[in-house]
Amino acid sequence: MNSLIVFKNNLRIDDNPVIFYGSKNSKIITTYIYDNINVYRELGSASKYWLHNSLKNLNESLNNNLLFLMGDTSKKIIELINTYNINNIFCEKPFLEDDINIIKKLKIDLLFFKDIKINFFNTSLLWDPRYISKKDKTYYTVFTPFFKKGCLESTIPDIPVGSPSKLDFAPVNNNTSIDDLNLLDKYNWTHKFDKLWTISEKHALKQLNTFIENFLYNYKDGRNFPASNFNSKLSPYIKFGLISVNRIWHELNKLVPDKNVNHFKSELGWREFSYYLLYYFPEMKNNNFQKKFDNLTWENCDHKFELWKHGKTGYPIIDAAMKELWDTGYMHNRTRMIVASFLIKNLLIDWRFGEKWFWDCLLDADHASNIASWQWVAGTGTDAATYVRIFNPTLQGEKFDQNGEYTLKYIPKLKNVPLPFLHKPWEFDKKLNYPDPIIDYTTSKDRAIVKFLIIN
DNA sequence: TGAAATGTTGGGGCG
DNA sequence: ACGCCCCAACATTTC
Numbered sequence: 001m002n003s004l005i006v007f008k009n010n011l012r013i014d015d016n017p018v019i020f021y022g023s024k025n026s027k028i029i030t031t032y033i034y035d036n037i038n039v040y041r042e043l044g045s046a047s048k049y050w051l052h053n054s055l056k057n058l059n060e061s062l063n064n065n066l067l068f069l070m071g072d073t074s075k076k077i078i079e080l081i082n083t084y085n086i087n088n089i090f091c092e093k094p095f096l097e098d099d100i101n102i103i104k105k106l107k108i109d110l111l112f113f114k115d116i117k118i119n120f121f122n123t124s125l126l127w128d129p130r131y132i133s134k135k136d137k138t139y140y141t142v143f144t145p146f147f148k149k150g151c152l153e154s155t156i157p158d159i160p161v162g163s164p165s166k167l168d169f170a171p172v173n174n175n176t177s178i179d180d181l182n183l184l185d186k187y188n189w190t191h192k193f194d195k196l197w198t199i200s201e202k203h204a205l206k207q208l209n210t211f212i213e214n215f216l217y218n219y220k221d222g223r224n225f226p227a228s229n230f231n232s233k234l235s236p237y238i239k240f241g242l243i244s245v246n247r248i249w250h251e252l253n254k255l256v257p258d259k260n261v262n263h264f265k266s267e268l269g270w271r272e273f274s275y276y277l278l279y280y281f282p283e284m285k286n287n288n289f290q291k292k293f294d295n296l297t298w299e300n301c302d303h304k305f306e307l308w309k310h311g312k313t314g315y316p317i318i319d320a321a322m323k324e325l326w327d328t329g330y331m332h333n334r335t336r337m338i339v340a341s342f343l344i345k346n347l348l349i350d351w352r353f354g355e356k357w358f359w360d361c362l363l364d365a366d367h368a369s370n371i372a373s374w375q376w377v378a379g380t381g382t383d384a385a386t387y388v389r390i391f392n393p394t395l396q397g398e399k400f401d402q403n404g405e406y407t408l409k410y411i412p413k414l415k416n417v418p419l420p421f422l423h424k425p426w427e428f429d430k431k432l433n434y435p436d437p438i439i440d441y442t443t444s445k446d447r448a449i450v451k452f453l454i455i456n
Numbered sequence: 457t458g459a460a461a462t463g464t465t466g467g468g469g470c471g
Numbered sequence: 472a473c474g475c476c477c478c479a480a481c482a483t484t485t486c
Binding site: 386387388449453 | 485486
């Protein structure tokens with residue numbers, strides 16, 4: 001009898017309890033099922049590109065034994081059960097709504113197969129949201145108590161299990177190919193990422209080590225400067241589980257703790273918090289967490305949205321960031337906040353439009369983090385800010401890209417603007433081949449404050 | 457993980 | 472030499 005190993009969001013061999021335990025005492029059949037049916041929405045182009053390359057790498061690690069299937073997960077698994085001798089299924093414990101529903105359906109369908117056991121392992125989170133609860137049985141909606149009390153004062157995250165000592169593959173007739181999944185963008189938009197990113201499990205670990213060695217001890221302050229290397233850029237690797245958060249967590253625990261190490265850990269905590277929120281409040285994926293903001297009337301100007309998407313707002317730091325996203329499939333965390341604030345507050349465009357664009361373009365696009373973070377910037381989320389937080393793109397540029405290194409990297413044609421004017425080129429009178437601001441900052445800021453304040 | 461207004465301080469110019 | 476004013480720089484408060 002064989003075990004069926006089902007890969008989903010954790011495309012790795014190291015510290016993956018699903019394959020570690022699944023391969024222990026029996027021959028294995030490994031599969032990845034691209035479920036394009038039971039999904040809230042399809043993966044974005046950038047995500048698909050990353051997925052394609054991750055799967056390629058995983059398949060190599062599995063000596064080309066990965067079965068690539070597409071369609072309804074449960075149906076595909078039952079087809080495998082009907083074809084091969086399978087008595088055990090090993091799966092990731094689901095935490096996202098789609099995955100939970102897929103597993104629910106699978107469990108029901110498996111009721112017809114009495115002798116098949118299904119085994120679940122938490123491969124995605126440091127803390128299972130079901131075991132994080134307040135004494136009064138309500139849910140955390142504020143990050144700090146969630147992380148400090150809910151997470152840090154509960155159990156220690158699982159110690160990495162390591163890699164399986166041997167993989168014994170059951171003979172299968174594998175006539176599937178990764179190309180059956182059609183993950184690569186036919187317009188070749190993603191092609192340019194090839195020379196920017198090395199997509200493999202091995203590289204994820206290398207990147208973690210490089211980060212720890214060279215950058216981590218400047219993380220707390222350095223992480224704010226988009227031209228610097230003080231952020232880890234691990235997010236796309238984490239998103240598809242090329243590295244486990246448990247592995248990262250326990251590597252960090254080997255270090256001398258300081259404010260930088262702790263701050264980086266708290267960023268992993270924000271990811272946990274996002275998953276926790278989406279687990280208990282899945283409706284926030286397309287609804288304001290705070291219902292009162294449903295009364296807010298957005299402007300949602302299509303034309304301005306297009307200009308924002310394509311980095312033609314006339315605000316250098318914003319345009320540079322949108323260009324970074326388009327060119328690299330990534331955007332620095334600081335500039336994510338700046339561009340999101342501008343879209344929502346200054347242009348008065350619904351956060352859901354921005355969320356969707358990020359979902360399409362980010363290699364690290366993560367359902368939970370993306371939704372929770374957009375709602376954080378919008379102020380519609382769990383974070384009950386008592387004032388309307390609006391980022392001033394000029395001040396943010398002057399503060400965090402003082403010498404213009406980031407801005408000029410993505411908008412080189414601004415190199416002739418004297419530095420004091422770089423983040424407000426409209427005040428520099430020479431004729432520039434650069435758009436005027438599509439909206440006046442101060443006027444639109446004042447408008448937003450009024451709009452957002454009357455909601456309260 | 458904000459911005460802008462307001463308050464405080466201390467050095468230098470200058471009568 | 473001294474006191475006064477101005478203002479930049481920094482800190483605090485307010486929205």
